[in-house]
Amino acid sequence: MPIKIASESLHACSGCEISILDMGEKLLELLEFAAIVHLPLLMDSKHDSPKKNPRTIKLPKADVGLISGGIKTREHLEVARALRKSCDLIVALGTCATHGGIPALANSYGNDDLLGRCFNTKGTDKADSFPSDGVPGMMDTCSALDEHISVDIFLPGCPPHPDHIFKALESIEKKELFSLPDKSVCDNCPATRNGNGQVKALKRSLELPNWRVYEGKEDFICFLEQGFLCMGPVTKDGCGGNTDSARCIMAQVPCRGCYGPVKKEGNQRLAMLNALASNGIDISSLPETVSMLRFSGGHGLLRPIDRRKESK
Ligand code: SF4
Ligand code: SF4
Ligand code: SF4
Known part of the structure; x- marks a missing residue:
């Protein structure tokens, strides 16, 4: 079976699907041992609208529920709960689901700020109130x-x-455990590290990093030591899949941290400030963190920014 x-x-962009x-x-190999019974982006399967009654969401029973995206509206919450109920296992698919992802940048603002930005800024039609009819409530x-x-x-x-x-x-089909390695992007990075970053202020990422030919091979010095913000020290490795090579690094672009913190409970921002300081970079040269x-x-x-200020 x-x-x-x-x-x-x-709350997702569908990139995970x-x-x-x-x-x-x-994918053909996958379909030999798995059947996709519900995936709205790829097939015409919809759940009942929760607008009328949030409790009416009906999803097919499944062994595995893949959920991409975090939770920002009541509808997201009800759909997540419904899938939890109808599936034996839940996989949080992608960084929006595991850590909030790009949409969680919204947490720097209150809902009125966010809605005002969408509906009441220069260039948009002035609205006396924000749309609410048929729109799921925001958390x-x-x-x-x-x-x-x-x-x-x-x-x-x-x-x-x-x-x-x-x-x-x-691994679910074979009833085996699945986990990603507890390593950072730096742990697998081919960059040369001299341990003596000479740059005191961060460079803009628009500048080109230095690459060189070293002992006949193409080689590059660690982006961080060159003064570029590379989140490799605090980011979970794995983005290269079976190749074991971090995708951005191999494209000569510093890591932006999309695999989330290397430690599950870690605070990636604090750990990164620490990594910058230990590379000799003046943290006050950062426009923001x-x-x-x-x-x-x-x-x-x-x-939200004002709440952060209050708590200082
Ligand atoms: S993690 Fe989020 S933003 Fe990234 S591809 Fe998946 S849904 Fe899109
Ligand atoms: S900071 Fe970036 S460039 Fe330097 S070793 Fe780590 S992943 Fe590689
Ligand atoms: S930002 Fe790039 S290098 Fe860093 S984890 Fe994501 S894909 Fe890998």
Whole structure:
């Protein structure tokens, strides 16, 4: 019997579902042991509208529920609860689901600020009130999934590598444990580290990093030592899938931290400030530090700016 998979997308961009398709030929292999019974982005399957009655959401029974996206509206919450109820295992698919992801940057603002920005800024039609008819109510914060429902497997990444999506589903079918290595992006990085960063202020990422030919091989000095903000020291490794090579680094771009903190309970921003300081970079040269958490602002790590000021 194939394992049944049901999937829903909450506060998400659908990139995680595209990553399922990015498996390529492996998708055919997946379909030999798995049947997708519900995945609105790829097939015409819808749940009942919760606008009329939030408790009416009906989803098919499945062995595995893949949920991408965090929770920002009442509808997201009800859909997540309904899938939890109808599936034996829940996989948090992607960094929005595991850590809040890009949408959790909204946690730096209150809902009135967010709605005002959308509906009442220059260039938009002036509105006396925000739309509410038929619109799901907003929660105060954008949360990771495990802040509201229990999650069995965490698959971070923006998006997660298709190899890992396949491996996670295969391990469920084989009744094996699945986990990503507890390593940082730095642990697998081929950069040369001299241990003597000479740069005192961060450079803009628009500048080109230095690459060189060293002993006949193409080589580069650690981005951080060159003064570029590379989140490798505090970011979970795995984005290269089976290749073991971090995707951005191999494209000569510093890591932005999309796999979330290397330690589950870690505060990626504090750990990164520490890494910058120990590389000799003057932290006061950073224009701001909120964007360091642009993938991991759930779990109460980002709060509205005025509340942050008050708590200082
Ligand atoms: S984790 Fe990235 S790719 Fe997946 S839904 Fe969120 S923003 Fe999109
Ligand atoms: S900081 Fe970036 S460039 Fe330097 S070793 Fe770590 S991942 Fe590589
Ligand atoms: S290098 Fe960093 S930002 Fe780039 S894909 Fe990997 S974890 Fe994400």
